[in-house]
């Protein structure tokens with residue numbers, strides 16, 4: 653098929669060099685030869701929690717902070733996130749630490765609100781095929797972190813990215829986070845093939861979410877190193893100051909000490925593959 657009629661013609665690798673997406677106040681590079689680390693809690697729970705985690709991560713050199721203000725929960729009775737208040741807390745963390753903010757947007761109507769606070773708009777696994785949402789984030793010029801649907805093929809993921817690109821936004825970061833399988837001992841089946849395959853098929857950056865892939869904190873370190881060795885451009889990892897008390901996804905969250913060990917391990921693997929982890933040390937006022 654000729655490139656100009658291909659279903660994901662803009663996402664297609666063709667002869668294009670790697671796309672590098674620049675994120676946040678420090679313009680952190682995601683894609684190309686860099687390896688990026690995004691870390692933070694599943695959900696913003698309160699101001700002290702989020703600012704404490706942000707300070708801890710920033711002092712380790714982490715440059716990008718995740719945290720959900722709008723949470724897509726399986727049960728409507730579960731904690732849904734703090735909404736606008738959560739966004740305000742995230743923005744305060746950015747002002748305090750200089751970290752770039754990654755947070756999820758659930759609906760097209762909420763894109764302007766989330767875009768006013770975030771540095772990266774996250775489209776979650778449950779919304780990968782929400783085409784109106786993809787068009788809405790595509791109408792902005794903001795970086796978009798697009799997670800693979802938990803039952804989606806690689807072609808469907810690339811076509812979802814194509815919606816954003818075709819709407820005029822070139823700043824798409826793909827994220828593999830595992831797919832549904834029959835195995836109950838882990839949350840998702842994490843497919844390492846996808847990383848080199850996507851690197852081959854597309855010029856877009858490819859990162860991995862080992863936390864939602866594994867669903868267990870004890871697996872996160874190894875899965876992360878494997879992903880970086882396989883060519884991932886970075887990781888988005890859940891980190892909590894007190895995982896046992898986390899309101900959402902505590903079982904898969906690293907504590908701050910484990911996060912520091914992860915950053916060191918990722919940097920070592922990145923260096924073994926001719927790259928390095930993007931880190932800038934900074935001490936943030938307590």
Ligand code: PEP
Pocket residue numbers: 694720724775776777778799829861864
């Ligand atoms: C998340 O990152 O908190 C999240 C809900 O992820 P996913 O969409 O991959 O389940």
Ligand code: MN
Pocket residue numbers: 694695864890900901
């Ligand atoms: Mn989560």
